[in-house]
Amino acid sequence: MSRSKIVGAIEIGTSKVVVLVAEMSEGRMMNIIGRGQSTNVGMKKGQIMDIRSVSDCTHAAILAAERSAGTQIEHVYLSLTGSHLWGFRHPGATSISSSENLVSRNDILRAVENARNKALEPGEVYIHHIRNGFLLDGTPVDNPLGRSGSHLEVQYWHVVADERQVKDSINVINGFGLDVNDIVVSALASGTLLATEEEKRMGVLVVDIGKGTTDYVLYRGRRAVQTGVIPVGGDHVTNDLSLGLRVKSKLAEGLKKRSAKAIIQKEDRTQKVPLVGDLSIGDSFHSQLSINKITHARLEELFIILKNKLGSALTRKNLPGGVILTGGVSKTAQIAELAELTLDVPVSLGTSPSWVQHEELRQPEYATVLGLLYNALHDQQAEERDKGAKPQTKWLKKMTGFFG
Numbered sequence: 161m162s163r164s165k166i167v168g169a170i171e172i173g174t175s176k177v178v179v180l181v182a183e184m185s186e187g188r189m190m191n192i193i194g195r196g197q198s199t200n201v202g203m204k205k206g207q208i209m210d211i212r213s214v215s216d217c218t219h220a221a222i223l224a225a226e227r228s229a230g231t232q233i234e235h236v237y238l239s240l241t242g243s244h245l246w247g248f249r250h251p252g253a254t255s256i257s258s259s260e261n262l263v264s265r266n267d268i269l270r271a272v273e274n275a276r277n278k279a280l281e282p283g284e285v286y287i288h289h290i291r292n293g294f295l296l297d298g299t300p301v302d303n304p305l306g307r308s309g310s311h312l313e314v315q316y317w318h319v320v321a322d323e324r325q326v327k328d329s330i331n332v333i334n335g336f337g338l339d340v341n342d343i344v345v346s347a348l349a350s351g352t353l354l355a356t357e358e359e360k361r362m363g364v365l366v367v368d369i370g371k372g373t374t375d376y377v378l379y380r381g382r383r384a385v386q387t388g389v390i391p392v393g394g395d396h397v398t399n400d401l402s403l404g405l406r407v408k409s410k411l412a413e414g415l416k417k418r419s420a421k422a423i424i425q426k427e428d429r430t431q432k433v434p435l436v437g438d439l440s441i442g443d444s445f446h447s448q449l450s451i452n453k454i455t456h457a458r459l460e461e462l463f464i465i466l467k468n469k470l471g472s473a474l475t476r477k478n479l480p481g482g483v484i485l486t487g488g489v490s491k492t493a494q495i496a497e498l499a500e501l502t503l504d505v506p507v508s509l510g511t512s513p514s515w516v517q518h519e520e521l522r523q524p525e526y527a528t529v530l531g532l533l534y535n536a537l538h539d540q541q542a543e544e545r546d547k548g549a550k551p552q553t554k555w556l557k558k559m560t561g562f563f564g
Contacts, residue, residue: 194229364481
């Protein structure tokens with residue numbers, strides 16, 4: 161009988177590093193047993209600028225998580241974000257080779273290889289190849305094996321990253337004496353956690369608004385058909401408030417969290433809110449209207465950028481499941497209303513599934529790291545069907561040629 165595995169999910173974010181530790185049993189059950197967190201420095205818009213500083217912060221969070229769990233992490237699942245990430249759609253095709261025109265396993269493998277082997281620019285590396293279904297003589301099919309036809313095509317969405325950023329992220333974890341079992345882009349981690357299978361089937365967009373970036377994933381027919389990163393996040397709202405109100409960034413951050421609203425209302429004109437809010441002598445007051453105007457403008461700009469990127473995919477007809485917002489910035493008052501007005505599709509706030517029982521972990525800023533654990537649980541189920549795989553095999557296969 162195989163013993164349980166101790167898995168660490170690590171999110172190295174722009175403002176903080178979060179580590180969750182879970183015990184995963186052979187019965188495919190998961191129990192979160194530890195958590196660690198540290199303020200992060202050395203990152204900008206999700207990209208590592210100072211690897212030594214990021215390493216120190218990450219190692220502190222890992223240590224705290226292992227102390228909390230009372231055990232050491234064995235397998236690491238790491239999220240990846242940043243404006244260096246991008247994706248593209250590229251199919252692969254082949255003619256059916258058998259004389260009976262029946263699709264064989266080799267036909268499928270040829271089509272898949274053609275889709276996955278598009279050359280990248282120097283310094284770029286594939287992170288994910290996401291299969292989006294097959295076309296047999298132009299007709300969509302779930303599984304073409306054994307079916308009759310003459311031309312097979314497979315659709316893929318490919319996610320690409322900057323090679324140096326990926327290597328730096330791996331080296332941060334390796335520096336603690338751990339190996340990376342798998343890397344998952346943040347959007348996919350959050351989307352896997354928050355969108356139901358029915359929403360993915362209908363069509364749904366999951367938008368994770370973090371401190372430095374906004375990550376999104378679009379699902380259709382239960383498949384992730386598009387991902388992306390917008391280099392705009394909560395820090396931009398804070399900076400706008402700092403400049404517009406002429407206050408220090410730390411105070412602007414607190415004001416944003418306590419008082420900012422995404423929608424401007426009539427009563428804002430007469431309301432004043434304290435800058436510090438701790439009843440201290442000499443605390444200054446600022447107009448609620450000014451705060452909300454600044455917040456509204458920046459968040460509206462973010463949603464307009466998102467709308468322009470997705471184009472016709474972002475319509476009520478093509479997105480019956482609507483939009484799910486998550487990430488720390490999604491806690492901004494009335495942000496869902498603003499998003500719905502700007503995007504013209506139904507918008508809701510993401511809620512964690514019932515298996516996340518700790519109240520603090522149900523907060524939206526933990527969606528990515530919880531999604532990593534969910535991904536790890538599915539990997540364990542796959543490993544049970546392939547007992548011989550080493551912990552690093554899945555990652556090394558995905559990154560063929562990366563370490564060469």
